[in-house]
Amino acid sequence: MKKVDAIIKPFKLDEVKESLSAIGIQGITVTEVKGFGRQKGHTELYRGAEYVVDFLPKVKLEIIVKDDLVASVVAAIEKSAKTGRIGDGKIFVQSIDEVVRIRTSERGDQAI
Amino acid sequence: MRMTWQSSMNPLRTAGWLAVAGVLVFGDNAWAEDAASTLDSGDTAWILVSSAVVLLMTPALALFYAGMARSKNVLGTMMHSFFLMGLISVQWAVIGYTMAFGSDIGSFVGGLDFAFLAGVGGEPNPDLSETIPHSAFMAFQMMFAIITTALISGGFAERMRFSAFVIFSFLWATLVYAPVCHWVWGGGWIGNMGALDFAGGTVVHINSGVAALACAIVIGPRLGYPKEPMVPHNLTLTVLGAGLLWFGWFGFNAGSALASDGAAANAFVATHLAAATATLTWCLAEYVARGKASVLGAASGAVAGLVAITPGAGFVGPMSAIVIGAVVGPLCYYAVGLKQSLGYDDSLDAFGVHGVGGTWGALATGIFASAAVGGTDGLLYGNPGQMWPQIVSIVATASYSFAMTFVLLKIVDAVVGLRVADQDEITGLDLSQHGEVGYNL
Numbered sequence: 001m002k003k004v005d006a007i008i009k010p011f012k013l014d015e016v017k018e019s020l021s022a023i024g025i026q027g028i029t030v031t032e033v034k035g036f037g038r039q040k041g042h043t044e045l046y047r048g049a050e051y052v053v054d055f056l057p058k059v060k061l062e063i064i065v066k067d068d069l070v071a072s073v074v075a076a077i078e079k080s081a082k083t084g085r086i087g088d089g090k091i092f093v094q095s096i097d098e099v100v101r102i103r104t105s106e107r108g109d110q111a112i
Numbered sequence: 113m114r115m116t117w118q119s120s121m122n123p124l125r126t127a128g129w130l131a132v133a134g135v136l137v138f139g140d141n142a143w144a145e146d147a148a149s150t151l152d153s154g155d156t157a158w159i160l161v162s163s164a165v166v167l168l169m170t171p172a173l174a175l176f177y178a179g180m181a182r183s184k185n186v187l188g189t190m191m192h193s194f195f196l197m198g199l200i201s202v203q204w205a206v207i208g209y210t211m212a213f214g215s216d217i218g219s220f221v222g223g224l225d226f227a228f229l230a231g232v233g234g235e236p237n238p239d240l241s242e243t244i245p246h247s248a249f250m251a252f253q254m255m256f257a258i259i260t261t262a263l264i265s266g267g268f269a270e271r272m273r274f275s276a277f278v279i280f281s282f283l284w285a286t287l288v289y290a291p292v293c294h295w296v297w298g299g300g301w302i303g304n305m306g307a308l309d310f311a312g313g314t315v316v317h318i319n320s321g322v323a324a325l326a327c328a329i330v331i332g333p334r335l336g337y338p339k340e341p342m343v344p345h346n347l348t349l350t351v352l353g354a355g356l357l358w359f360g361w362f363g364f365n366a367g368s369a370l371a372s373d374g375a376a377a378n379a380f381v382a383t384h385l386a387a388a389t390a391t392l393t394w395c396l397a398e399y400v401a402r403g404k405a406s407v408l409g410a411a412s413g414a415v416a417g418l419v420a421i422t423p424g425a426g427f428v429g430p431m432s433a434i435v436i437g438a439v440v441g442p443l444c445y446y447a448v449g450l451k452q453s454l455g456y457d458d459s460l461d462a463f464g465v466h467g468v469g470g471t472w473g474a475l476a477t478g479i480f481a482s483a484a485v486g487g488t489d490g491l492l493y494g495n496p497g498q499m500w501p502q503i504v505s506i507v508a509t510a511s512y513s514f515a516m517t518f519v520l521l522k523i524v525d526a527v528v529g530l531r532v533a534d535q536d537e538i539t540g541l542d543l544s545q546h547g548e549v550g551y552n553l
């Protein structure tokens with residue numbers, strides 16, 4: 001079992017969600033985050049006082065995936081989150097030791 | 113004979129009847145008995161309405177300031193205005209009014225004739241105004257005392273201990289506002305010198321603006337200033353506040369005519385045109401300097417224009433008001449930038465807008481006053497001598513305000529401590545001073 005974390009541009013969320021749904025992914029956790037990589041922030045101006053805001057709003061998706069689906073999930077996210085411009089984001093894949101469905105106590109692949 | 117009102121002016125007529133009712137309640141039936149009373153229902157109605165509208169400026173100021181503060185201090189900042197609606201009202205009734213408008217002592221302060229509002233009833237006081245009840249005059253002036261004291265909070269925003277704020281505000285209103293008010297309007301030396309201040313360029317704006325500067329210097333900058341970004345958390349509140357301030361200023365300036373007449377109408381128009389022009393020119397200054405006109409700039413420009421026209425509203429013509437507003441936009445825009453180079457944290461630009469704007473307004477009154485409007489000519493109309501009392505009034509008010517504010521701050525610091533503890537400042541005033549959170553979203 002793997003956990004796929006994806007940091008994407010917020011306006012791409014719907015597109016990514018649709019493309020994941022199309023390959024059978026049924027659960028995602030989404031958090032609003034802020035961050036920066038190589039994309040610069042913006043400048044705000046209040047009564048002549050300039051503030052450089054480094055952090056940009058992003059959206060983070062966390063998805064637990066069976067091993068055989070990881071490659072297609074990563075590909076789906078890559079394709080649907082891409083704009084070709086700086087700041088598109090990153091995808092991280094980690095191994096997961098255990099998954100439990102609270103309602104039924106199912107464990108492992110069945111709990112995903 | 114006063115002009116008759118057209119029947120279409122219903123709200124004023126209703127207010128007029130309410131004023132009559134109020135007079136009958138306040139006065140010990142002196143109005144009903146005294147057939148030769150000089151009370152004018154139009155004047156009285158207008159002053160009562162103006163008083164209410166000027167009071168609205170204080171919660172408007174709460175919004176204006178709070179929107180520019182950080183969200184953890186939104187309630188604390190509003191409290192700095194709202195609480196004074198309570199504190200200064202009572203202070204004014206008990207001691208402030210009499211110190212401002214009581215019988216003159218040495219051209220410096222008023223006596224205790226009206227302490228606890230003794231003798232302040234439905235009858236007019238001919239020394240102050242023949243056509244409105246003394247009570248109405250006192251109430252109108254009360255609203256000025258409240259907002260002047262509230263304006264100072266821009267200089268100590270986000271870091272003042274609440275108990276210190278309460279004690280300081282009471283002392284300031286009593287020992288700084290009341291005497292200066294007396295000097296200019298209560299029969300004291302500045303008024304006697306012939307200085308022109310229609311609605312409070314010195315009494316309100318220079319007074320509070322300079323006091324704010326003293327506060328910023330004595331209390332010191334906010335933790336993290338200037339490196340840490342301290343971005344306005346909700347400019348929608350600020351813009352709403354600015355709009356309500358503009359509205360209220362009609363009572364502030366046009367009401368200062370103390371009559372419902374041509375002078376009030378002139379003041380109304382001058383007030384509005386100065387605000388309008390300054391909105392444009394502040395935005396223009398921003399556009400030239402930074403490439404973008406901002407909403408905060410437009411709101412600040414409007415307020416700066418209103419500040420600048422305050423001393424001259426009843427003395428200058430409408431085109432002069434446009435010029436006054438045109439100048440103050442860029443002037444205050446650059447003035448608020450000064451704090452970065454001079455290193456003081458006037459957090460909400462009380463000095464930059466009110467101190468500087470009020471100073472320009474007082475000078476501009478001396479320049480543009482026209483006898484055709486308000487009975488006295490200024491520099492441009494062949495009376496350069498008017499500049500002298502204007503300059504003296506500016507310097508005297510600023511010096512006294514700065515010095516006394518400094519002393520009062522030091523005293524309050526010794527008694528309770530001016531600043532909140534560092535950890536409380538980081539947590540925010542809302543939680544640390546008031547046990548509340550502004551936004552539970």
